[in-house]
Amino acid sequence: MIKGEALHLAFGILGNATGLFLFLSPTVTFKRIVIKKSTEQFSGLPYVMTLLNCLLGAWYGLPFITRNNYLVCAIYVAGAIIESIYVLIFLIYSPKKERAKIVGLLASILVLFSGVALVSIFGFHKEEQRQFFCGSAATIFSVIMYASPLSVMVSNVSGSSLGAMQLILYAIYSENKGDIKKPNLNGSMEMGLSNAHQLQK
Missing domain, CATH: 1.20.5 (Single alpha-helices involved in coiled-coils or other helix-helix interfaces)
Structure with missing residues (x-):
């Protein structure tokens, strides 16, 4: 039992390290945006969708949704903070038309996340149902994130x-x-x- 928990912790830490590198990988792109003070031809869609994925993942890892998923919650909270910084930088240096588009998309994903959170709290009273609903939402939008x-x-x-x-x-x-x-x-x-x-x- 102890060995299984140790393996679970080890793979969790390894997964978190890999996830952190994934979230930090666009740093070079945003460094270029800040230096040139222009988003050039870059799209803000992938970063907004990644933010939504991180919010849903962090919500899924909370104790009242799933138990013993603190590492999952931690990495997705870190990812949400990093992606929020990316989106903020993109909004500062993007043209007005692109900025309006990203603001609208950002508002949409916040409404969507709020809807998922409210439904999971008030719509499902059993832990298994909440896990399935939130896990399915996180999986679907994770696929959309990678396809964006x-x-x-x-x-x-x-x-x-x-x-x-x-x-x-x-x-x-x-x-x-x-x-x-x-x-x-x-x-x-x-x-x-x-x-x-x-x-x-």
Whole structure:
């Protein structure tokens, strides 16, 4: 029993260390944002979604939701603090349009988290039900968190597709333009030759 608890603690600490490195990994990006005082082409969506995931994870680790999950609660509280700093920096240096978008998204996730918390407290009276509900919510939004950077890829793919279409259309236009010019050149040459013959006569 003691050995099992020791392994549980050891893997919990290892998981927390890994999670902390994950949350700190965007530090280089935000250092660049602060130095340049611009968010450039970076998206704030992944950081807002990670904040929601951390809030739900911290809530799931609380004693009245699940027992003996202090390490889970601790790492997600730390993650929520770190992500809040990222979002704050992004709001300071982002353009007005992007800032309004992130503020709206931030308000939405806070409302969503509050809804999950209230439902888990007042809607479920058994501990197992609260665990399942909060765990399911945390799992779903964890998947959304890891998928959120794909939103940037979608815009890049659409931009690449439009660029490829422009190249294809330009190639078709250039080819057709060349075909149109060739008869005109031949015609002008023939007219020039006929005029030369007339002058010789």
